[in-house]
Every structure is written in structure tokens, then in C-alpha cells.
Amino acid sequence: MNKNNSxxxxxxxxxxxxxxxxxxxxxxxxxxxIGQWYVEGTLMGDLDDHWLLPHNQSNSICxxxxxxxxxxxxxxxVRFDLKCKPKKKAFSWQLNQNQLTLTxxxxxxEFEIERFKNKQLILSHRIRPKSAHKQYFVxxxxxxx
Numbered sequence: 001m002n003k004n005n006s007x008x009x010x011x012x013x014x015x016x017x018x019x020x021x022x023x024x025x026x027x028x029x030x031x032x033x034i035g036q037w038y039v040e041g042t043l044m045g046d047l048d049d050h051w052l053l054p055h056n057q058s059n060s061i062c063x064x065x066x067x068x069x070x071x072x073x074x075x076x077x078v079r080f081d082l083k084c085k086p087k088k089k090a091f092s093w094q095l096n097q098n099q100l101t102l103t104x105x106x107x108x109x110e111f112e113i114e115r116f117k118n119k120q121l122i123l124s125h126r127i128r129p130k131s132a133h134k135q136y137f138v139x140x141x142x143x144x145x
Contacts, residue, residue: 028116030095033069036078036142037121043136047114047122052138059084066142069093075102111137119143 039057043050057065062084069075077089091104098113100123111123112134119141124134 028095028098028113032116033093033095033100034071036066036068037139038064038066038142040120040138040140043122043138047124047136050136058087067091067139 039055041052041054044053045051055065057063058079059082062080065077065079067075067077073092073094075091075093077091079087081087089104091102093103094101100111100113102109102111109125111125113121114124114136115122121139121141123137123139125137127133127135
């Protein structure tokens with residue numbers, strides 16, 4: 001193998017590695033969502049050029065607000081009141097490829113899973129139907145003790 005072929009082969013292998021890593025990082029199934037996901041904040045800017053606006057916790061003395069995804073498509077949103085009592089609101093969820101649908105009563109919200117890696121989840125939601133603009137939300141999963 002001459003030098004040019006070696007360089008091409010090496011470049012091809014690197015490209016293949018990064019492509020595989022990107023595909024793996026985006027892959028998500030329902031079991032990956034099970035657990036408590038803390039609300040980190042909202043991305044300001046776009047997905048690749050942004051800064052994080054931290055979530056305004058309902059009562060930071062008591063802990064971080066979170067959404068808990070349970071099995072069988074059930075979940076709960078947990079926020080804390082001024083006395084540190086958790087306020088829970090039930091919702092249902094469904095994952096279809098990279099689309100996450102959350103439903104509470106008659107309200108339904110569609111989110112697109114933009115990134116899922118390193119125990120962090122970035123979701124997007126169109127500001128208005130058919131709008132090109134999206135709002136991005138960042139969550140991180142609570143580690144089991």
C-alpha cells in the first residue's frame with residue numbers, strides 16, 4: 001500500500017468512526033427515558049451555537065425540578081412549593097423514533113429529540129406549527145445511588 005492509499009484508508013476509517021459515533025449518540029429507545037430527568041435550562045441561540053439559560057427552579061432550596069418517565073408511557077412532572085412539598089402533575093408519553101409526545105389531559109406537545117448522549121437529553125419544540133424556529137430544552141438524568 002502506498003502512502004496516498006494509506007492516508008485515504010486512515011481518513012475513511014476516521015470518517016466511519018465519527019459517523020458511527022453520531023448515529024449511536026442519537027439512538028434512543030423507550031427504556032433510555034425511564035428515570036428522573038432534571039431540567040437544566042433552555043438553549044439560547046441554535047443547537048450548535050448557543051449558551052444555556054438556567055431553568056428557574058420552583059424552589060431551589062428543596063431541589064431541582066424534574067420530569068420522571070415511568071414505564072408503560074406514564075410520567076410525572078415534579079416541582080416544589082415554598083414549604084418544599086413536591087407538587088406532582090401526571091402526564092403520559094410516547095416515543096416514536098426521535099419524536100417524543102407528552103400528553104396531559106387534552107393538551108399534547110410534540111418534541112424532537114435533538115441529542116441524547118453523556119446522560120444529557122436535548123429536546124426541541126417548534127415555537128409555532130410550521131415555524132422554522134425551535135426552542136431547545138436541556139435535561140440531565142439523575143444518577144442512581
